[in-house]
Amino acid sequence: MSGNSVRLQAIKDVEAYVPPAVSFAASEAPGEIFGENVFSTTVMQKRLPKSVYKSVLATIEGSAPLDPLVADAVASAMKDWALEKGATHYAHVFYPLTGLTAEKHDSFLDPVGDGTALAEFAGKTLVQGEPDASSFPNGGLRNTFEARGYTGWDVMSPAYVLENPNGNTLCIPTVFVSMTGEALDHKTPLLRSQSAMADHAERVLRLFGHSPSRVVSYCGPEQEYFLVDSHFYLARPDLLNAGRTLFGARPPKGQEFDDHYFGAIPARVLGFMMDTERELFKLGIPAKTRHNEVAPGQFEIAPMFERANVASDHQQLLMTTFKSVARKHGMECLFHEKPFDGVNGSGKHVNFSLGNATEGNLLLPGDTPHDNAQFLVFCAAVIRAVHKYGGLLRASVASASNDHRLGANEAPPAIISIFLGDQLADVFDQIAKGGATRSKEKGTMMIGVDSLPVLPTDPGDRNRTSPFAFTGNRFEFRAPGSLQTVAGPMVTINTIMAEALDFIATSLETALAAGTDFDEAVQDVLAGIIADHGAVIFNGNGYSEEWQVEAEQRGLKNLRTTVDALPELVSEDAMELFEKYQVFNHREMHSRYEIGLEQYVLSISVEANLTLEMGTTVILPAAVRYQTELAQNVAALKAAGVPADTSTLETVSGPIADLRAGLTALGAAIAHEADDDAMAHATYCRDSVLPVMAAVRAAADTLEGLVADDLWSLPTYQEMLYIL
Numbered sequence: 001m002s003g004n005s006v007r008l009q010a011i012k013d014v015e016a017y018v019p020p021a022v023s024f025a026a027s028e029a030p031g032e033i034f035g036e037n038v039f040s041t042t043v044m045q046k047r048l049p050k051s052v053y054k055s056v057l058a059t060i061e062g063s064a065p066l067d068p069l070v071a072d073a074v075a076s077a078m079k080d081w082a083l084e085k086g087a088t089h090y091a092h093v094f095y096p097l098t099g100l101t102a103e104k105h106d107s108f109l110d111p112v113g114d115g116t117a118l119a120e121f122a123g124k125t126l127v128q129g130e131p132d133a134s135s136f137p138n139g140g141l142r143n144t145f146e147a148r149g150y151t152g153w154d155v156m157s158p159a160y161v162l163e164n165p166n167g168n169t170l171c172i173p174t175v176f177v178s179m180t181g182e183a184l185d186h187k188t189p190l191l192r193s194q195s196a197m198a199d200h201a202e203r204v205l206r207l208f209g210h211s212p213s214r215v216v217s218y219c220g221p222e223q224e225y226f227l228v229d230s231h232f233y234l235a236r237p238d239l240l241n242a243g244r245t246l247f248g249a250r251p252p253k254g255q256e257f258d259d260h261y262f263g264a265i266p267a268r269v270l271g272f273m274m275d276t277e278r279e280l281f282k283l284g285i286p287a288k289t290r291h292n293e294v295a296p297g298q299f300e301i302a303p304m305f306e307r308a309n310v311a312s313d314h315q316q317l318l319m320t321t322f323k324s325v326a327r328k329h330g331m332e333c334l335f336h337e338k339p340f341d342g343v344n345g346s347g348k349h350v351n352f353s354l355g356n357a358t359e360g361n362l363l364l365p366g367d368t369p370h371d372n373a374q375f376l377v378f379c380a381a382v383i384r385a386v387h388k389y390g391g392l393l394r395a396s397v398a399s400a401s402n403d404h405r406l407g408a409n410e411a412p413p414a415i416i417s418i419f420l421g422d423q424l425a426d427v428f429d430q431i432a433k434g435g436a437t438r439s440k441e442k443g444t445m446m447i448g449v450d451s452l453p454v455l456p457t458d459p460g461d462r463n464r465t466s467p468f469a470f471t472g473n474r475f476e477f478r479a480p481g482s483l484q485t486v487a488g489p490m491v492t493i494n495t496i497m498a499e500a501l502d503f504i505a506t507s508l509e510t511a512l513a514a515g516t517d518f519d520e521a522v523q524d525v526l527a528g529i530i531a532d533h534g535a536v537i538f539n540g541n542g543y544s545e546e547w548q549v550e551a552e553q554r555g556l557k558n559l560r561t562t563v564d565a566l567p568e569l570v571s572e573d574a575m576e577l578f579e580k581y582q583v584f585n586h587r588e589m590h591s592r593y594e595i596g597l598e599q600y601v602l603s604i605s606v607e608a609n610l611t612l613e614m615g616t617t618v619i620l621p622a623a624v625r626y627q628t629e630l631a632q633n634v635a636a637l638k639a640a641g642v643p644a645d646t647s648t649l650e651t652v653s654g655p656i657a658d659l660r661a662g663l664t665a666l667g668a669a670i671a672h673e674a675d676d677d678a679m680a681h682a683t684y685c686r687d688s689v690l691p692v693m694a695a696v697r698a699a700a701d702t703l704e705g706l707v708a709d710d711l712w713s714l715p716t717y718q719e720m721l722y723i724l
Contacts, residue, residue, distance in 0.1 A: 139591025
């Protein structure tokens with residue numbers, strides 16, 4: 001088969017592909033189908049005895065302990081509802097330390113003595129499961145032969161029915177723990193951290209004279225992703241195995257015109273989006289925004305805010321749904337942070353706020369934030385938390401894939417700082433100087449067109465170069481990668497907020513006990529936080545080289561890679577923090593550190609082997625064939641007595657030699673005996689393997705621009721990004 005036949009056939013198949021029609025019946029309008037497959041509080045109210053419903057609601061809304069006596073009633077009602085929805089099986093869904101979703105399906109049917117079967121689902125089955133699950137990463141928390149792990153029902157996250165053409169399944173969100181109760185998942189520490197944050201947030205609110213309902217953290221994760229046609233995807237071993245292209249010359253036209261950003265959504269992609277949204281709405285996932293992103297072939301979806309544990313569950317479910325629906329539409333959805341070199345990478349911006357039913361959003365400044373002492377206290381808590389534990393925030397988003405994105409011009413720098421905007425920066429500057437007396441007001445914008453209304457303007461701009469930016473009524477953590485679960489960053493945010501709020505509550509309680517006036521005590525606490533932690537506030541350009549120098553002078557950490565960041569997890573301060581607020585014990589912290597290093601090494605090892613394989617079996621043969629054709633042409637011309645120009649042959653021969661040398665070096669790097677020390681092994685991968693992979697790619701990408709098109713078999717960037 002000729003070299004480019006795979007590419008040409010893929011292009012023909014893409015051109016001939018007819019996407020499935022997407023249409024909605026009147027009964028499928030978003031308002032009609034939203035949450036129809038969710039065992040929501042509304043469904044529970046209709047199906048449960050009043051006393052049982054009240055008991056469950058107290059757990060969901062107030063974090064009250066679950067009464068085990070209600071489990072049987074809930075299980076019976078949940079089973080009947082699921083059977084009516086066509087479910088044949090149930091599954092405890094959990095989130096192991098792979099970052100993916102795990103589930104084991106069991107049938108509702110149990111055989112009875114007369115040869116028939118009866119659908120049963122007991123309370124004990126709802127509350128607790130026992131998957132083997134011994135092969136998931138555990139970072140030394142248990143041995144391989146210790147297979148027992150338990151799943152436990154998370155009452156606060158609703159069960160749902162997942163539809164499939166071959167049968168529906170009742171899915172029950174759960175935690176996953178070892179026999180000793182140690183967390184083997186992402187959800188358990190998330191629930192622990194929410195509780196710790198809530199305890200100390202409520203202490204602060206009580207000092208302000210409130211009788212607060214339970215405070216919860218909210219999360220609104222924005223999800224960026226790429227779509228490529230399945231024919232191209234299957235013809236790229238690197239995309240198939242590593243999720244990103246390990247080779248690929250930049251196309252003549254990339255994203256420099258900014259013409260894809262917020263452009264008209266292609267019809268095929270819009271059909272996919274409508275189909276995914278229909279499925280998300282059924283599952284109660286509040287998808288709100290969809291649009292083209294910066295890079296060609298890149299898109300974004302943003303949901304509404306939800307409780308952090310529900311948002312985390314929904315985010316995992318969203319990614320699964322996107323993958324399955326994309327394949328239905330003949331495409332592959334790529335969540336890797338940098339699937340294509342030289343174009344915009346993909347993030348998962350985590351919008352964070354906290355609040356409750358009685359006081360609302362605690363990060364809402366109002367029109368005059370200088371007068372809003374309660375808001376200023378909670379905002380100051382964020383400032384203290386991010387400054388004191390910036391290294392932990394960086395570690396919470398550390399991965400081999402996100403390293404390709406952080407610090408580039410489409411993502412915030414690895415230096416963790418806070419953007420407050422002009423209004424809040426001015427207010428806190430006044431506080432530092434003795435007390436805030438004014439707030440910059442909103443303005444108006446005169447566009448100069450009579451038919452257009454006067455537009456109000458905010459008192460501060462947004463800053464997309466900041467890792468942790470205030471955006472009006474929330475903070476946006478822009479560093480998380482598109483492939484990551486939001487649970488990790490939210491665990492860190494909740495926990496460092498618990499520490500900051502604990503500090504503030506204790507400071508105020510001590511001052512009040514000493515007879516200090518409350519307003520004076522608040523002023524003293526705010527001024528102290530700005531004096532001690534104001535260095536983390538930066539409203540300038542986070543991409544500039546000058547900021548790198550200034551950040552170092554301010555004492556801010558610049559943890560450029562995962563290998564630099566992961567030790568933050570096992571620092572003395574981090575271990576003390578997470579144990580004090582009962583989010584992680586020391587063993588659990590060490591397990592996260594070990595798993596982070598292991599995943600880093602595994603990711604680079606897979607990519608290195610793929611680079612060697614593709615370079616040796618795909619790229620080098622194509623280049624040598626072209627070199628041979630050129631050499632034969634030169635020889636034929638000389639034999640005919642015609643002057644032969646050897647410049648093209650020489651131009652091709654140089655990078656071929658570089659490619660051979662790079663592949664030899666990469667083979668040696670891969671064969672290097674691994675160090676038993678995980679950090680040493682990860683450091684070797686970063687410092688010795690990645691540079692050799694980059695050298696191989698540089699030679700291969702040069703050859704892509706030189707080798708005859710009919711010999712090149714890999715779909716190119718311009719084909720994958722623009723033919724959809």
